[in-house]
Amino acid sequence: MKKDVLLYTGGEDFAEIINGGGYYVDKTAYLKELLITDAIKNSLFIRPRRFGKTLNLDLIRQFCRLNYQNPGDKSYQQKLFVDNGRNFAVAGDDYKEFREKVMGEFPVISISFRGVEGNTFQSAVSGLLGIIAELYERFLFLRESVKLSEERIKQFNEIYSFCTTKYKKLSDPDNLNEAIVICGSFLATLAEMLYREYGRKILVIIDEYDVPLQKAVIAKEPYYDDMLEIIRKISVTTFKQNPDPWLYKGIVSGCLRVAHQSVFTDANNFTTFGMNDEPYTGFFGFTEEETHKLLADCGLSEKENEVKEWYDGYRFGDKHIFCPWSLISYCYAATQKDIYAPQPFWVNTSGNDLITMFTDNSMEAHNAENIDKLQKLLDGESIEISLKEFTTYPDLRNRVSFDVFMTMMLHTGYVTFAEDSEFTGKVTVRIPNQEVLACFNEKREYLYGEDNPYWYNQALKLVDLLMVNNTDDAQMLISTMLKEFLSIRNTGNELYYHGFMTGILGLASATKNFRYLEEIESGTGFSDIIIDSFDNKTSCILELKKTENLEDCYDAAQAATKQIIQKDYAAKFISRRYKKVYGIGIGFAQKSCEIVSLGNLVETPANK
Numbered sequence: 001m002k003k004d005v006l007l008y009t010g011g012e013d014f015a016e017i018i019n020g021g022g023y024y025v026d027k028t029a030y031l032k033e034l035l036i037t038d039a040i041k042n043s044l045f046i047r048p049r050r051f052g053k054t055l056n057l058d059l060i061r062q063f064c065r066l067n068y069q070n071p072g073d074k075s076y077q078q079k080l081f082v083d084n085g086r087n088f089a090v091a092g093d094d095y096k097e098f099r100e101k102v103m104g105e106f107p108v109i110s111i112s113f114r115g116v117e118g119n120t121f122q123s124a125v126s127g128l129l130g131i132i133a134e135l136y137e138r139f140l141f142l143r144e145s146v147k148l149s150e151e152r153i154k155q156f157n158e159i160y161s162f163c164t165t166k167y168k169k170l171s172d173p174d175n176l177n178e179a180i181v182i183c184g185s186f187l188a189t190l191a192e193m194l195y196r197e198y199g200r201k202i203l204v205i206i207d208e209y210d211v212p213l214q215k216a217v218i219a220k221e222p223y224y225d226d227m228l229e230i231i232r233k234i235s236v237t238t239f240k241q242n243p244d245p246w247l248y249k250g251i252v253s254g255c256l257r258v259a260h261q262s263v264f265t266d267a268n269n270f271t272t273f274g275m276n277d278e279p280y281t282g283f284f285g286f287t288e289e290e291t292h293k294l295l296a297d298c299g300l301s302e303k304e305n306e307v308k309e310w311y312d313g314y315r316f317g318d319k320h321i322f323c324p325w326s327l328i329s330y331c332y333a334a335t336q337k338d339i340y341a342p343q344p345f346w347v348n349t350s351g352n353d354l355i356t357m358f359t360d361n362s363m364e365a366h367n368a369e370n371i372d373k374l375q376k377l378l379d380g381e382s383i384e385i386s387l388k389e390f391t392t393y394p395d396l397r398n399r400v401s402f403d404v405f406m407t408m409m410l411h412t413g414y415v416t417f418a419e420d421s422e423f424t425g426k427v428t429v430r431i432p433n434q435e436v437l438a439c440f441n442e443k444r445e446y447l448y449g450e451d452n453p454y455w456y457n458q459a460l461k462l463v464d465l466l467m468v469n470n471t472d473d474a475q476m477l478i479s480t481m482l483k484e485f486l487s488i489r490n491t492g493n494e495l496y497y498h499g500f501m502t503g504i505l506g507l508a509s510a511t512k513n514f515r516y517l518e519e520i521e522s523g524t525g526f527s528d529i530i531i532d533s534f535d536n537k538t539s540c541i542l543e544l545k546k547t548e549n550l551e552d553c554y555d556a557a558q559a560a561t562k563q564i565i566q567k568d569y570a571a572k573f574i575s576r577r578y579k580k581v582y583g584i585g586i587g588f589a590q591k592s593c594e595i596v597s598l599g600n601l602v603e604t605p606a607n608k
Contacts, residue, residue: 048413184233313432560585
């Protein structure tokens with residue numbers, strides 16, 4: 001392993017990485033196609049989070065940005081892209097004419113909507129005003145312009161002053177209304193001033209355009225429609241100029257294709273590049289070749305199979321793509337230690353609890369079909385879905401369809417296209433790698449734990465039913481819960497059902513101050529599960545049996561009860577003068593069960 005490779009984990013500033021001697025996977029070959037092609041005026045890139053969108057957009061910004069104090073000076077870009085000793089693609093002779101036309105030639109307005117969120121519309125707008133204030137602060141020199149009219153400079157000052165002084169005073173309806181107007185027009189106002197000042201068209205870059213929409217849906221007081229109007233207004237005023245054509249190109253990034261129908265309806269020549277759209281399938285994330293080189297440069301070539309298992313698996317067009325955030329984080333950690341095991345890095349960066357929200361809703365709706373499909377994903381299988389285009393951001397709390405949910409999961413990186421899948425219409429998807437599987441399992445632990453009120457209450461109810469020998473209702477409840485249960489185990493193994501029952505009964509028994517015992521010696525053998533209430537002198541002995549076929553479930557339960565009798569599991573409790581000792585056999589098959597009860601074993605003739 002090489003510990004002298006400088007890896008910027010989470011690095012999003014292109015100049016900082018290059019000037020600081022950091023490791024960089026060259027993506028500059030994509031600049032020419034993106035910035036020269038006349039047919040595409042505005043580009044929307046849809047990729048999962050942490051796949052390098054922000055860094056790539058900063059790469060574009062740094063390459064194109066005009067020197068505002070000395071517009072003819074390109075020495076900054078010359079040093080950063082050409083004379084850095086790294087042999088970037090864009091430094092080659094075949095890019096010379098491109099560099100002369102584009103490098104350092106454009107005023108650039110670059111913003112990110114990443115931090116625009118809040119539990120109320122007012123707080124989200126306040127966050128957007130803060131972003132506008134930071135943007136305008138970079139261009140305060142325009143206030144000294146001799147080319148701009150006093151009226152335009154006054155407008156600039158009014159926007160900047162409002163954003164810096166009124167952002168906490170939006171409870172006033174007049175201030176809020178003015179803020180909404182500013183949010184919809186700030187970008188176009190600044191762009192027109194730059195165009196008039198320098199006589200050059202403007203490059204506009206917007207990162208994570210859809211974050212405000214997503215946050216508006218999941219907020220305590222949802223405000224999606226209000227935020228959509230602001231984002232749509234920004235789109236119209238920025239990407240459709242009439243009559244002043246000041247825009248050179250617009251480049252936008254996001255995770256979801258909440259695109260033409262709702263946000264970019266009136267924008268000119270907007271082209272969406274999804275994960276499978278050429279020529280940019282390799283622009284975001286690391287290809288297999290880039291990953292192979294990175295591991296070799298870090299002295300980690302022997303870890304390549306391990307890295308593929310954990311961080312590969314994404315299919316973008318005909319390429320296998322690795323998550324760059326995870327890969328850089330892994331390489332950094334692995335070069336610092338002699339022995340290092342892969343960790344789930346990507347999943348720990350998300351505040352979007354899509355899996356939990358959707359699965360919770362499916363459980364509460366008793367939607368066994370949805371749970372079964374999720375189970376297939378956990379078991380390493382591919383499932384078929386119909387891709388859905390969103391005209392609005394889906395509200396998962398309202399129990400959206402499985403196809404809508406899975407389309408969101410595909411856009412956000414939780415699943416990917418299977419190898420033999422098409423990219424439109426009916427497609428097949430799968431969990432890409434061990435890292436994302438770890439995310440599903442983490443959510444699974446929450447779903448069936450005490451922090452989830454629904455599952456927890458079901459578990460408490462089941463313990464109560466078993467401890468009074470109400471086996472009819474207990475059978476129905478267990479069968480329902482089985483259909484709502486996501487497991488990392490295979491249902492072909494008896495341990496699956498043992499783990500399922502342990503997860504339910506162990507948690508609830510402790511709450512009720514009952515003892516929960518597994519594989520405890522009793523009589524002449526070891527019973528599977530015992531719930532023991534010493535205070536009430538009541539115990540419930542459970543023996544579990546698995547069978548392949550549903551029609552054999554009852555026979556399996558009968559066999560379980562025979563074992564309780566043959567092994568005399570009740571003897572220990574009867575000798576302690578317990579009043580009630582219930583013997584219950586449960587037969588499992590697939591996602592169903594049958595229960596047979598021996599009744600109160602204290603009252604059987606042999607024990608009286």
